[in-house]
Amino acid sequence: MTVESHADVRGLRLAYIDFGGTGTPVLALHGHFGRARMFAPLAAALAPAHRVIALELRGHGHSNHADGYAPDDYLEDVAAFVRGLGLGPVVVVGHSMGGVLGFRLAARHPALVRALVNEEGGALNRRPEIPHPVLDVRPWPRRAPTLDELRRQVEAHGIPDAGYFLESAVERDDGWGFLFDHDAMVESQEALVGDWWPDWLGSTCPALLVHGPDSFVLPTSMVREMAGRRPGTVLRELPGCGHWPHDDDPVAFAGAVREFLGTLATP
Structure with a gap:
């Protein structure tokens, strides 16, 4: 049963959606301008083996606006949210900014993260490598x-x-x-905007990197370098997809995530 709720996190009221079930918890993190409900198709595809909980980050959706939006603000919000619900360690699925947030969480709070699914979150986010960050x-x-x-x-x-x-x-x-x-x-x-390579390389948990070759945000050359430099990383490029593979081909995206989750050892 899908439940929309709120959690008090570091002085903010953050909204989240628990898509229900008793399976292994998956924490889903959207990108800039996103909403928790974007993960509904993925949650349906992963049920009942996985329980997807999608957080609306500060300043997004029905979560509170905040005085600051530094990457570390988001990071500590998510860490506190996971601890508050007693969810860890979780599989983190993140899109774009949410993908960067996910791999930074794994690097900075490794006890909270079992595995990563990074959809279009780059290890380097600055010009000239990224023309329009x-x-x-x-x-x-x-x-x-x-x-x-x-x-x-x-x-x-x-x-x-x-x-x-x-x-x-x-x-x-x-x-x-x-x-x-x-x-x-x-x-x-x-x-x-910045260099996030140290965080991308700073964790050892299994990771799936999902890329849309038609993405205008993340170059394929960078994604392949990210996969090559980080041990334990599987790269899936989804043909015909851009920066939003979960929207461009939801069936292929969910299939890639489900296949990866199936390779993880039972906790």
Whole structure:
């Protein structure tokens, strides 16, 4: 049974979804602009052997906004959340920023992480290797009269398909807008710019690296280097997928994750 709830974590009220079941716990972490509910298809595909719990990070979804969005802020939030629910060690599935957060958690808090699934989270996030590490959403509309108009205005800023972002759209008294704060999301992305190689190489747990070869965010050459340099890492490139393999081919993505989880020893 899917349950939406909140946890008090380091002075913040963080939302999460427990997709139910009694299987091995899997902690799912979204990327920038994301929501916990994006992991519903994966949770359904992994049930009943795995219990997926998806956290909405600070400033995202229905979690509290915060005074800071440094990578270490997110890191300690997640560590405290896992400890608070008594979940560890968990398998961590993370997308984009959530992938970076996952492998940093494994490096900094190894007792909490049993294995990693990193979907499109790069070990290096800076120019020139990554041409556009920050998506500036500050010019995006704060309100629009309809959801369709919000989509139109966002896509007018050069976004080919606003569907991912509209998962965080809600209707308020003065129109449709986003749950996230535009300025905070730029601040958070800018804070993630940097060299994360030490953290990627800083853990020894089994890892699955999932990549969309058509990704505009993460070069295939970097992903292959990440897999080659970290022992115990399996690379799966999903043809026809971009930066969101879980959306572009949910069946293949879930199959890759399920196959990897099947290789883990029983805790």
